[in-house]
Structure formats: C-alpha cells, structure tokens
Amino acid sequence: xxxxxxxxxxxxxPIFFMVYYLVPGRMKNFILFLGSLFFYAWGExxxxxxxxxxxxxxxxxxxLLERFRGKRAAGxxxxxxxxxxxxxxxxxxYADFLIQTVNLFAGLSxxxxxxxxxxxxxxxxxQTMSYTIDVYRGETKVQKNLLDFGVYVTMFxxxxxxxxxxxxxxxxxxxxxxxxxxxxxxGMKRFCVGLAKxxxxxxxxxxxxxxxxxxDFREISVLxxxxxxxxxxxxxxxxxxxxxxxxIGMGKMxxxxxxxxxxxxxxxxxxxxxxxxxxxxxGSWFREYVYIPLGGNRKGLPRQLLNIFVVWLLTGIxxxxxxxxxxxxxxxxxxxxxxxxxxxxxxxxxxxxxxILYTAFVVLAGWVLxxxxxxxxxxxxxxxxxxxxxxxIDREGLYLGREYLLLFAIAAAASVPxxxxxxxxxxxxxxxxxxxxxxxxxxxxxxxxxxxxxxxIVEATYNPFLYFRF
Numbered sequence: 001x002x003x004x005x006x007x008x009x010x011x012x013x014p015i016f017f018m019v020y021y022l023v024p025g026r027m028k029n030f031i032l033f034l035g036s037l038f039f040y041a042w043g044e045x046x047x048x049x050x051x052x053x054x055x056x057x058x059x060x061x062x063x064l065l066e067r068f069r070g071k072r073a074a075g076x077x078x079x080x081x082x083x084x085x086x087x088x089x090x091x092x093x094y095a096d097f098l099i100q101t102v103n104l105f106a107g108l109s110x111x112x113x114x115x116x117x118x119x120x121x122x123x124x125x126x127q128t129m130s131y132t133i134d135v136y137r138g139e140t141k142v143q144k145n146l147l148d149f150g151v152y153v154t155m156f157x158x159x160x161x162x163x164x165x166x167x168x169x170x171x172x173x174x175x176x177x178x179x180x181x182x183x184x185x186x187g188m189k190r191f192c193v194g195l196a197k198x199x200x201x202x203x204x205x206x207x208x209x210x211x212x213x214x215x216d217f218r219e220i221s222v223l224x225x226x227x228x229x230x231x232x233x234x235x236x237x238x239x240x241x242x243x244x245x246x247x248i249g250m251g252k253m254x255x256x257x258x259x260x261x262x263x264x265x266x267x268x269x270x271x272x273x274x275x276x277x278x279x280x281x282x283g284s285w286f287r288e289y290v291y292i293p294l295g296g297n298r299k300g301l302p303r304q305l306l307n308i309f310v311v312w313l314l315t316g317i318x319x320x321x322x323x324x325x326x327x328x329x330x331x332x333x334x335x336x337x338x339x340x341x342x343x344x345x346x347x348x349x350x351x352x353x354x355x356i357l358y359t360a361f362v363v364l365a366g367w368v369l370x371x372x373x374x375x376x377x378x379x380x381x382x383x384x385x386x387x388x389x390x391x392x393i394d395r396e397g398l399y400l401g402r403e404y405l406l407l408f409a410i411a412a413a414a415s416v417p418x419x420x421x422x423x424x425x426x427x428x429x430x431x432x433x434x435x436x437x438x439x440x441x442x443x444x445x446x447x448x449x450x451x452x453x454x455x456x457i458v459e460a461t462y463n464p465f466l467y468f469r470f
Contacts, residue, residue: 001042003246004198004457012039017253029151029174032254036156040119047118050088055153057084058128059146065135066142074136081132089125092118097321120160122318124153126285131167133289140168148174157250161243163261163281170256177255187252189446194245196449199456201411202239205231206464208404213371217380218389223397225384227404229364232371234411237266239464240279259284266415269355270347271335271362282318286311305340309333319370324378328369335362 001008016035023031041048061081068074096112103110131152134140143149152167152174179187212220212228220228244261251258265277275283291311297304309330316329339347347355368385372378383389413419 001039003243004195004203004453006457007042009454009457012042020254025178028177029147032156033147033151033154036151036154036159039156040154040159044119047121050092050118050121051124051154052150054085054088054124054128055150056146057081058132058153059143059149061132062135062142062149063144065132069138078132078136082129085125085129089121092121094317094321123162123164124159126164126282127166128153130164130285130289134166134168140171143167143171143174155251155254155256157254158247158258161240161247162279163244163247163259164285165258165281166285169259173256179253179255183252183255187249187254189442190249190252191246192249192446192450192453194242194247194249195453197238197242197245197414199242199453199460200449201407201414202235202237202242203456203460203464205404205407205411206235206239208400209235209371212400217377217384220384221390221394221397222385222387222392223394224400225381225389227397227400229367229371229381229385230408231404233266233364233367234408234415236367236370237262237415238411264415264417266360266363267356267417268359269352270339270344271332271359272339272344274359274363275332275336282315286315290314301340305337308336308340312336322373323375324369324373327378328366331366331369332362 001012003009012035016031020028020031020035037048037052040051058081061077064077065074068077092115096114099110099112102108131140131143131149135142143152152165152170155165158165208231209228212224212231215224217225241262248258248260259281261280263277263280265274268274268277291307294307294310295303296307312329312333313326314329315332316325316327319325319328347358365382368378368381372381380389
C-alpha cells in the first residue's frame with residue numbers, strides 16, 4: 001500500500017486517523033500498532049511475521065542487556081542481536097546474489113531460493129539494531145513494554161522507506177504524546193507537499209527515464225542520454241524526499257517528530273556536502289554505528305580514508321544486491337577520499353558554482369551506476385553520454401527536450417531553497433500585507449497541491465516507488 005494510492009488516501013488514512021483520535025490516550029499505541037500491521041500486511045501478509053520476529057528478538061535482547069549490564073555477557077548478547085539481524089537481512093536480501101556469484105565464478109549450479117524481498121526490511125532492521133546498540137552503550141533506557149517497542153518498529157509512516165528513526169529520538173513520545181492542532185495542521189501541510197512532489201514531479205519526470213532507459217543505448221544521442229539521467233536524478237530525489245515529507249507529516253499528526261531526511265542536496269558544492277544533505281538519516285546511522293566505531297578521523301588520515309571506503313562499500317551493498325550498487329558505493333567512496341585528501345581544499349578556494357557543477361557531474365555519473373543493473377548497460381550509457389555512440393543531437397532528443405522542458409524547469413526550481421526562503425521572508429514581514437499573504441498562501445497552496453496530486457493519482461498509469469526495492 002503506497003502513500004500515493006487511492007486505497008491509502010481515501011480508505012486507510014481517514015479510517016485510521018478517525019479511530020486514532022477518538023480512542024483515549026493509552027489506547028493510541030494499540031491502535032497505531034494494529035494499523036501499522038494492517039498497513040504492512042496489505043502488501044506483505046506473510047512477511048509481517050518476519051517483522052514481528054525482529055521486534056521480539058530485539059525487545060528480548062534489550063531486556064537481557066539491561067539484566068547483564070556491566071557484565072561480560074552483555075557483549076555476547078549484543079553480538080547475538082547483531083548477528084541475528086544481519087543474518088535475516090542478508091538471507092532475504094543477498095542470498096540469491098551470493099549464490100549466483102558463486103555459481104558464476106565456481107562454475108556451479110546451486111539453486112537460488114528466489115524469495116521476494118520483504119518491503120522495508122533494510123529500514124526496520126537498522127532501527128532495531130540501533131536500539132540494542134544504544135541500550136548496550138547506555139545511551140537509551142530499555143523499553144519494558146513490548147507493545148510500545150512494537151509501535152517503534154512497525155510505525156507505518158516511516159516503516160517502508162524511512163527516515164531511519166533511532167529509538168532515543170521517539171522514546172519520550174512513545175509513552176506521552178499529544179498532537180496539538182498546530183502540529184496536526186503542520187503535518188497535513190507537510191504531507192500534501194510530499195504527495196505533490198511524488199505524484200506531480202517524480203511520477204511525470206520518471207516517465208521520461210522509463211522511456212529512455214528502455215531504448216538501445218548504443219544508438220541514442222548525447223542529448224537523449226543526458227536528458228535521461230537528469231530525469232532519473234529528479235525522479236529519485238522527488239520520489240524519496242516526497243515519501244520522507246509524507247512520513248514526517250504523518251508523524252506530526254500522530255504526535256511524533258521524525259528527523260529530516262533531505263536538505264536540498266542538489267545545491268551542494270562538494271560530494272561531502274551532498275551526502276550531508278541526501279538521505280540524512282542513513283548517513284547519520286552509518287556515521288554513528290560504523291564510521292565512528294572504526295575510528296572515524298581520530299587515527300590519522302590513512303585510517304580515515306580506509307574507514308570511508310568501508311562505510312561506502314557497506315552503503316552501496318545496503319541499497320541492493322547487485323554489482324552496480326557495489327560500484328556505486330565505491331564510486332562515491334573514491335570521490336569522498338579525494339576530497340578528504342586534497343580536492344576539498346581546492347574546491348573551497350574556487351567559486352561555489354564550480355563546486356556545484358563538479359558535484360552534479362559526480363552525482364549524475366553515480367546515478368547511472370545506481371539505475372542500470374548490467375555492466376553492458378552502464379558502459380553503453382556512459383558511451384552515449386560522452387558522444388561515443390550516436391549523434392550529439394537528434395530529432396528524438398530535441399522532441400523529448402521540448403516536451404519535458406517545463407517539467408524540468410519546475411523540478412529544478414523545486415530543488416533549490418529559493419521559494420522556502422521567500423516564504424520565510426514573507427512570514428517574518430511585520431507588515432499586515434506580508435502576514436496576510438503568508439497566512440493565505442500556507443492554506444491555499446497545500447490544498448491546491450493536494451487536489452492536483454489526487455487528480456494525478458486518479459489519471460496515473462505510472463506510479464512506482466523506487467525505494468520499495470531497498
């Protein structure tokens with residue numbers, strides 16, 4: 001059940017919130033837990049048991065860690081939690097890939113299980129692991145109520161694709177929360193903006209990438225190839241950030257405050273800055289639970305560069321079981337290592353525009369690795385981008401450019417903070433006109449976006465969600 005569907009918007013969401021707001025305070029967690037299980041079971045009726053297994057495993061390990069705190073056994077308990085979580089994740093996400101790789105290099109024909117990937121397993125596994133690690137470190141109190149812990153793991157707004165929420169970020173509000181009318185209003189507006197980003201921009205510009213990615217890359221022009229990868233870059237940004245906005249908005253409506261996940265990444269002047277602005281919760285997770293424990297930047301530059309490679313190797317693999325994701329992670333590892341070594345200083349001396357162009361090139365090349373699964377497809381697409389395949393400009397490319405010019409302009413404008421800063425200035429204006437304009441705009445714009453998005457959903461034949469496969 002995706003957020004941008006009529007079933008979710010007109011059936012699940014209104015019924016759930018009607019019941020949620022009507023029941024007394026302590027019943028809200030029970031309703032949220034049942035609603036989240038129903039939401040997940042709609043698309044994964046069997047794998048909901050796997051999610052409940054992860055919930056019980058980490059709840060139990062948390063209680064055991066509290067009991068043996070300060071003793072040697074605590075380390076083994078934590079190791080048990082990590083091993084179980086990673087084993088489940090690796091089996092369902094990587095078993096087929098590992099078996100196929102062994103068959104390829106060893107000349108074997110081992111059968112692959114060909115199990116469908118449980119939706120959201122990468123996200124809720126990282127959440128439950130962060131809980132047991134934080135309990136072991138003494139950075140969060142153990143949760144003794146299984147229902148409350150189950151709510152943390154299964155909460156439907158961010159269950160499928162994040163943001164990855166640490167237990168300590170929502171611990172207090174799991175027990176005591178009350179969504180004010182202001183929070184509910186802000187959450188509804190945030191949800192409308194996210195839905196519009198997903199339906200009006202990501203879906204429509206994604207159709208261009210779907211068209212171009214289905215072409216013969218050995219024959220497309222340079223113009224067509226660049227239009228395609230720009231389309232994918234906008235699609236994945238508005239698709240994922242739109243989902244995060246909807247999740248954060250619904251969290252506010254429930255009384256929670258989820259972390260921000262995107263901060264205009266396409267204005268970054270370096271790759272380092274880009275990854276501070278893109279999928280912030282994932283970057284924060286790897287930094288806190290992998291990079292810093294490995295030593296971070298505390299053991300000299302060579303060790304820091306090695307740590308960066310390890311983190312980005314894992315980041316690439318986290319996104320999917322495929323050689324392209326491994327290459328994607330290593331590509332960004334190389335860029336980040338170069339920036340730490342010397343390139344970052346050079347970029348700081350140059351105008352910001354140069355850094356933005358450099359970052360855009362690195363990121364777009366990375367999206368080619370991310371989007372295309374086969375080595376031949378990746379190589380042929382790069383050849384097309386740099387004029388080693390078809391013509392530089394052809395009629396097809398010019399036609400597609402004209403057809404999608406307005407949408408590209410809208411996507412580019414929505415990728416920069418100009419309008420947000422303009423709204424903030426208007427909001428801070430002390431004049432009566434400024435206050436009136438802002439007050440009117442913050443009511444009309446989300447409502448208009450919601451209506452347009454609903455119309456788009458009703459008419460849409462192309463409504464994927466890219467991060468479901470991760």
